[in-house]
Amino acid sequence: MSAVELENLLNFVGPKIQKRDTFLRESISASQRLIVTLRFLASGDSYHSLMYLFRIPVSTMSIFIPEVCAAIYDTLKETVMKMPGSKEKWIQIAEGFETTWDFPNCIGALDGKHIVMQAPPNSGSLYFNYKGTHSIVLLAMVDSCYKFIYIDVGCYGRISDGGVFNNSSLKTGIVNGALNLPNRSALKGRQSPLPYVVVADDAFALSTYLMKPYPFRNPAMKQRVYNYRLSRCRRIVENVFGLVANRFRVLRKPMLLHPERVKTVVLAICTLHNYLMEGKESVKRYAPVGTFDVEATDTGIVADGSWRSEEGIPDRNLIPLQTTQSRNHPKAAELVRTEFTEYFSSPQGKVHWQYRHI
Template identity: 50%
Template structure:
């Protein structure tokens, strides 16, 4: 019998695939393993990586103290209090399965599955949902996730409503998102362009500043995991395992003291020059956008409850009074 492929070699093949985006044929020549075996190895190892690492590196907080820690970090780093995450999603372009028709067709006319993610202030994924077919409206993908249902059903043990610093009116813990989502009590998004005055412009800037976490997280993921630079020629189910393994590896590398600077050097992500009022784009912004990761469309409804509108207005007033920073006028 021939010698079995060692675990170390299996891991090396998988990491090479994720990091470079090499085809199975190219990997076959490099590692002297058949293309068929490589396809099986990568799937098995991705499943194992996610299973082993998710418990420590990709889990939703389960106590108020853990949520407070995330919110405190957003307040310290991004000056956005009572925020427990930045939300966004991407269409990951895949190979359509046989006889699937238009089930996976997205608004660009390609086939995709949606990666929905909640990211903390340090560009780490708190929660990911992957696998919804690209045909589902982008705003509706979030409503289908287990996190959305748990958040709206008050099942996440998040802290109760309390006033913003220096304010009186209690507001709930919030998630920041863009125009692709609907305004909710726990989810706030920017004001439409046709409703902007000085205060709402400041609010939009401060919101987009906090949202930069999730934009940079996706940018780093696509820059370092080059498998996302081009459409992935695999079935949706196989791509799901690749995406999950990539996100948990991203968190693992972001938390390593010795490897973090190598994985995400300072020039890779956006930086701010507060003195000049400029945002210096990271390296991931300079490169052409990955053709395998498409942005969600702005389809969020403008119909929302009065309570949700009041929460956004309280944040708007806070950022123009108690929570104002000296440099916000330069940016907005």
């Protein structure tokens, strides 16, 4: 983050985090509150370590750091985290996926991670996940430019993979038509109109609005092509989680905070990620060339992004959702997936290198 970006961020959140001076003592300035909070998010240092660095008591930091995180989210969510509200904006996102990743009618890549934390007192097994740790769940959907367009934070770690998405406002909005998604449209060279969909992995259930891979049990050639094309597109959200865990190292170890404060911290992290992905200059510092996985346009060979060289990111710190077993899918959802499968193997929809990577 450059000095200019820090100053702009301070202008946004300063009025909300500045406290009054008293006759007894001067208050901690808004700039220092923000700097301490950013240091906490970026380094993952404990409050006790930060106390010796900034000479601020632990009891004081434990109060204002969550307040600053909440102010960052509340102030910036309408500018950098706002979900598209018109069909035109959804179509722009879909065009980005088609241009960059050759996956038409796609409005987002979806995934979820467990945010590991210390066991809350008197919580029983509410936060106990399948990996044997305690966590809350971050469910996120990103666009083709590696930015969050939807996040849901705070679901209990014990809730099943399907329950995380089923309990989210994203599914409710899609099912009820509240997101104002574009009308169905046919793919190039095809006749059947298809809905706009979200791509995800095996942790989610197949539906007419959510595409997942075929089971990896002797799939046919066309199905293998479909799995490759879907995973190629879904790689975006995996890269976003990797970069976030790399830059905000508070996520690299269990958070020693109450679940509500963990939620506040994660919301601030996602907001800051989008804030730093807004301008070209800030992207050069925050996510320089080589940070994300890079795919050669002529061969499809993928060069790993620099975030993957960091041991333990994100596998040991952002735990993936549990993969589901194969289940009976709605026939309408299977028809949508079949139409995508046929398209990716057709002359209009195939990429020339796809058969080398399946």
